[in-house]
Amino acid sequence: MRRHRGVLLADRAGTGKTYIALAVAATLAPDQPIQVLAPATLQGQWLEAASRTGLRIRFHSYEMVSRGTRPAPDRGIGPAILDESHRLRNPETRRYRTLAPWCIGRPGILLSATPAVNRMEDVVHQLLLFVRDDAFAWTGAASLTQCILEGRTGLLSRLVITGEDRTGLLPGRRGRTLRIREEPGSPGSALLGGITSLDLSADPTTAGLIRVSLLSALASSPLALAEALARYVALLVHARDAAASGVILSRAAIRRFAGPEGEQLVLWPLVAESSPTDLALHDLERAGALETLARRWSATADAKVRTLAAVTLDQHPTIAFTAFLGTVRYLKRHLGPAVAWCTGSGAGVGSLELPREEVLDWFRKPEKRTARGCRMPTLLIATDVASEGLDLALLERVVHYDLPWTAVRLDQRIGRATRLGAAQASIDEVRLLPGEAIEAVLRKEAILDVKRGFPELLGLDDRDDAPWRLRAKIAAEWLPEPAAEGVAAVHGPDPGAAAGIRMTFCDGTSEEFVVILENDRCSDDLASLARLLDRARQCDGGAVPAPATLRAVLGRLSRIARRALRQSRAGRLGGPHHAVVRRIRRRLLAVARESARRRQGRELGLLENGLRFLGRGHTAGVSALVNGWDVAPIPDLVRAVKELPEEPPQREPCGVELIGLLLVTRTSSLR
Numbered sequence: 001m002r003r004h005r006g007v008l009l010a011d012r013a014g015t016g017k018t019y020i021a022l023a024v025a026a027t028l029a030p031d032q033p034i035q036v037l038a039p040a041t042l043q044g045q046w047l048e049a050a051s052r053t054g055l056r057i058r059f060h061s062y063e064m065v066s067r068g069t070r071p072a073p074d075r076g077i078g079p080a081i082l083d084e085s086h087r088l089r090n091p092e093t094r095r096y097r098t099l100a101p102w103c104i105g106r107p108g109i110l111l112s113a114t115p116a117v118n119r120m121e122d123v124v125h126q127l128l129l130f131v132r133d134d135a136f137a138w139t140g141a142a143s144l145t146q147c148i149l150e151g152r153t154g155l156l157s158r159l160v161i162t163g164e165d166r167t168g169l170l171p172g173r174r175g176r177t178l179r180i181r182e183e184p185g186s187p188g189s190a191l192l193g194g195i196t197s198l199d200l201s202a203d204p205t206t207a208g209l210i211r212v213s214l215l216s217a218l219a220s221s222p223l224a225l226a227e228a229l230a231r232y233v234a235l236l237v238h239a240r241d242a243a244a245s246g247v248i249l250s251r252a253a254i255r256r257f258a259g260p261e262g263e264q265l266v267l268w269p270l271v272a273e274s275s276p277t278d279l280a281l282h283d284l285e286r287a288g289a290l291e292t293l294a295r296r297w298s299a300t301a302d303a304k305v306r307t308l309a310a311v312t313l314d315q316h317p318t319i320a321f322t323a324f325l326g327t328v329r330y331l332k333r334h335l336g337p338a339v340a341w342c343t344g345s346g347a348g349v350g351s352l353e354l355p356r357e358e359v360l361d362w363f364r365k366p367e368k369r370t371a372r373g374c375r376m377p378t379l380l381i382a383t384d385v386a387s388e389g390l391d392l393a394l395l396e397r398v399v400h401y402d403l404p405w406t407a408v409r410l411d412q413r414i415g416r417a418t419r420l421g422a423a424q425a426s427i428d429e430v431r432l433l434p435g436e437a438i439e440a441v442l443r444k445e446a447i448l449d450v451k452r453g454f455p456e457l458l459g460l461d462d463r464d465d466a467p468w469r470l471r472a473k474i475a476a477e478w479l480p481e482p483a484a485e486g487v488a489a490v491h492g493p494d495p496g497a498a499a500g501i502r503m504t505f506c507d508g509t510s511e512e513f514v515v516i517l518e519n520d521r522c523s524d525d526l527a528s529l530a531r532l533l534d535r536a537r538q539c540d541g542g543a544v545p546a547p548a549t550l551r552a553v554l555g556r557l558s559r560i561a562r563r564a565l566r567q568s569r570a571g572r573l574g575g576p577h578h579a580v581v582r583r584i585r586r587r588l589l590a591v592a593r594e595s596a597r598r599r600q601g602r603e604l605g606l607l608e609n610g611l612r613f614l615g616r617g618h619t620a621g622v623s624a625l626v627n628g629w630d631v632a633p634i635p636d637l638v639r640a641v642k643e644l645p646e647e648p649p650q651r652e653p654c655g656v657e658l659i660g661l662l663l664v665t666r667t668s669s670l671r
Contacts, residue, residue, distance in 0.1 A: 034078060038083035062095055322381065342359055365394075477533075
């Protein structure tokens with residue numbers, strides 16, 4: 001944190017990230033209030049944690065920031081905690097653009113159990129709120145984004161971290177899937193055929209978006225489909241009226257129809273602004289007929305709701321997640337008055353509305369469930385508003401009534417129950433899968449499988465050899481051992497070497513890392529290091545390496561050190577020289593030449609500081625600030641540059657040294 005001013009804590013849901021972040025923030029600035037930004041639904045949870053720890057926090061909701069309101073300025077610049085930071089993965093959103101300037105110069109802790117949602121760049125955009133883009137220039141990487149594009153995700157482990165392995169303290173997971181099959185003659189087949197036959201739009205991207213939205217609603221419930229078709233009918237009426245008035249139908253109208261799930265279905269920049277004729281207006285009558293059929297079907301319980309009723313017959317505390325408000329209403333109608341529900345707009349039991357916190361307390365506070373004279377609900381129906389951050393430790397089962405579009409959402413849902421202090425030893429996780437005909441079009445299961453791979457790329461997956469597990473294992477086994485700089489050698493059948501290297505910089509700081517030489521290969525792979533250490537522990541004992549062996553290893557390490565210095569210089573010179581920065585630098589250089597001609601030493605020094613500033617990698621907020629300078633008149637640009645704080649020199653490496661070497665060698669020399 002002190003080196004990079006930002007870190008992303010990616011511990012699994014329910015492992016205490018809230019308290020870890022509060023402890024770190026309080027250590028960084030003990031006299032400053034801690035600024036906390038999170039979804040509004042988590043305000044009570046954060047205030048309770050602050051009360052327990054005796055810390056001062058100021059809570060701000062993402063919903064407030066999304067409306068364009070920044071947190072009020074604080075005296076000094078205190079640390080910030082951004083909970084559920086994956087909500088800040090898209091730099092094009094108003095939320096991100098509003099918050100980025102507020103983060104300038106502020107240390108920040110990002111919290112997310114699921115930081116990569118749709119692409120690996122999601123992680124970089126979150127980090128850039130606090131971390132300079134050139135944070136790893138000393139490794140040869142000119143930018144964090146470049147690290148991702150070149151597959152150097154190992155470097156991100158210095159910024160994306162986990163604590164100790166606490167998974168053994170969490171409940172286990174028993175997963176099962178149930179494929180929904182409607183009975184012959186069900187209206188579902190007719191509705192599927194009807195949706196497939198709609199023309200929707202002359203634009204293939206728009207047509208695909210609308211069709212997938214309708215099919216997703218059909219996979220959820222008859223009422224969700226009826227309401228989606230009603231929105232589509234309203235969209236067509238709007239398009240028809242717009243055409244009659246000569247007004248262009250905006251992309252925003254289609255976006256409103258698709259809803260929040262539409263963000264996962266299409267890259268919106270590819271959807272052109274619609275013309276009045278883009279939508280198939282002749283669909284109006286057929287869509288209306290399909291809506292009537294869906295509403296008629298919604299009066300009966302379909303196969304999916306009957307399956308949920310059978311799964312929850314044992315009365316174990318269960319939460320069922322759906323993406324559609326219509327499905328919440330449908331389940332309330334067919335599962336009886338004792339079902340609890342929670343959405344973004346309200347909560348209650350059956351037809352009775354109640355405070356949201358009171359409903360959730362039945363599934364997280366033991367004293368509420370054991371209250372005398374009260375028969376508490378055992379089934380909670382929720383939209384994904386309840387899938388982030390909430391601690392529902394009394395749950396025994398999580399049901400995915402609808403499959404989401406991202407693996408992140410699956411993890412967030414199950415994370416409501418798999419938490420430290422949970423009442424159960426294991427949690428039942430149930431996925432209700434749509435019928436084969438719908439899945440063949442939606443392909444949600446295949447998409448989820450692809451997105452499941454993101455944690456592995458970040459080294460945050462649950463494999464036994466995942467880097468975060470290996471790091472914890474190595475630390476637990478070797479930190480208690482006495483350490484000393486120098487050379488150690490043991491005899492063994494499989495040769496190899498591990499070298500501890502320290503790179504020092506001109507500002508007095510240093511970076512330490514380990515290089516493994518194994519099977520004529522050089523890497524920083526933790527699995528290779530763990531294997532080498534295990535082999536060393538099992539070997540015969542200490543040995544004196546042959547001079548030829550030692551010379552061979554030191555020669556290879558010398559070549560690695562020289563390459564590291566070359567890469568560091570290359571990264572330092574790479575810089576973010578995109579078009580905007582180049583134009584601003586040319587303008588400043590012209591002013592600097594004039595200052596030099598007039599021998600204005602102080603002004604020239606300030607301009608030089610500005611040029612150094614532009615030559616660095618920036619945080620997202622600073623980049624937005626610089627982009628605004630591009631169109632500024634010269635006097636305003638010079639004034640802005642002169643007001644910049646003194647820019648510290650970029651970390652320039654000045655030496656590499658070997659601080660430790662472990663050799664596992666045969667009596668012959670290491671090759």
